[in-house]
Amino acid sequence: MSGDAVVTLRDVARTRGTEPDSFTLEVPSLTVYQGECVALTGPSGCGKSTMLDLLGLVLEPDRAKVFSLRGHGDDAIDVAELWQDNRVDALAAVRAVGIGYVLQTGGLLPFLPTRDNILLSPTLLDMQENDLVDHLIDRLRIGHLLRKKPRALSIGERQRVAIARALAHQPALLLADEPTAALDPVHAIEVTELLLELVSDLDATAIIVSHDWDMIRSLGFREIRAVPMKRGAGSATRFEG
Numbered sequence: 001m002s003g004d005a006v007v008t009l010r011d012v013a014r015t016r017g018t019e020p021d022s023f024t025l026e027v028p029s030l031t032v033y034q035g036e037c038v039a040l041t042g043p044s045g046c047g048k049s050t051m052l053d054l055l056g057l058v059l060e061p062d063r064a065k066v067f068s069l070r071g072h073g074d075d076a077i078d079v080a081e082l083w084q085d086n087r088v089d090a091l092a093a094v095r096a097v098g099i100g101y102v103l104q105t106g107g108l109l110p111f112l113p114t115r116d117n118i119l120l121s122p123t124l125l126d127m128q129e130n131d132l133v134d135h136l137i138d139r140l141r142i143g144h145l146l147r148k149k150p151r152a153l154s155i156g157e158r159q160r161v162a163i164a165r166a167l168a169h170q171p172a173l174l175l176a177d178e179p180t181a182a183l184d185p186v187h188a189i190e191v192t193e194l195l196l197e198l199v200s201d202l203d204a205t206a207i208i209v210s211h212d213w214d215m216i217r218s219l220g221f222r223e224i225r226a227v228p229m230k231r232g233a234g235s236a237t238r239f240e241g
């Protein structure tokens with residue numbers, strides 16, 4: 001295994017629901033390297049959000065031979081072992097420090113104005129004030145929205161705020177679930193390019209879900225496509241890359 005792998009998965013699987021309505025996701029092998037931008041693609045229901053939830057440590061795998069994440073520090077964290085030992089506090093800490101997650105549904109807290117939504121992770125982590133938040137607000141052009149609550153924002157504005165919130169604590173790994181799905185094609189490309197630029201500025205690694213294969217290819221993502229499989233009576237998908 002190369003020294004600069006940020007995500008390493010070997011023989012990881014998770015089943016949701018029960019047969020015949022079950023869905024199984026299998027990952028025989030996946031390695032994502034420092035600085036890479038990877039896109040998970042595939043049709044609706046193929047397990048892209050399930051895959052991100054596993055990577056975001058919000059969904060427990062049923063099995064995981066190897067599941068390790070490396071943050072900005074040097075040592076890889078053995079996530080498989082943390083799940084096995086039910087170390088939920090340690091998992092929450094890894095998630096809070098190392099991962100930024102733009103949820104498919106936005107995920108902003110409705111009772112907090114935009115500014116507080118963006119500052120949530122740095123505040124919870126007791127981080128020193130720095131220029132990053134101002135930089136994100138400036139680059140994502142959301143400075144005029146800071147006092148507004150999420151319900152008073154357009155969907156596109158919410159998506160830009162959600163990106164700022166996910167990056168504000170300088171995570172090593174950004175996960176984004178269709179972060180530009182609600183935007184027109186021109187703005188979708190603009191925001192995705194900006195997201196890539198910010199990820200590179202922050203020395204981070206990005207795994208995003210997208211339906212827009214043309215955009216993914218034109219922006220140079222490494223594409224990992226869902227492969228349908230047969231497993232018992234339910235449906236199943238494999239991601240490998």
Ligand SMILES: Nc1ncnc2c1ncn2[C@@H]1O[C@H](COP(=O)(O)OP(=O)(O)OP(=O)(O)O)[C@@H](O)[C@H]1O
Binds near residue numbers: 018
């Ligand atoms: N809690 C659950 N219980 C049972 N099945 C579930 C559950 N959550 C999701 N599923 C099923 O898992 C499969 C994968 O869902 P997932 O949300 O990961 O798909 P997706 O690729 O993100 O789809 P979309 O592009 O529509 O967002 C679907 O068939 C879905 O019905």
Ligand SMILES: [Mg+2]
Binds near residue numbers: 048049050104177
């Ligand atoms: Mg989804």
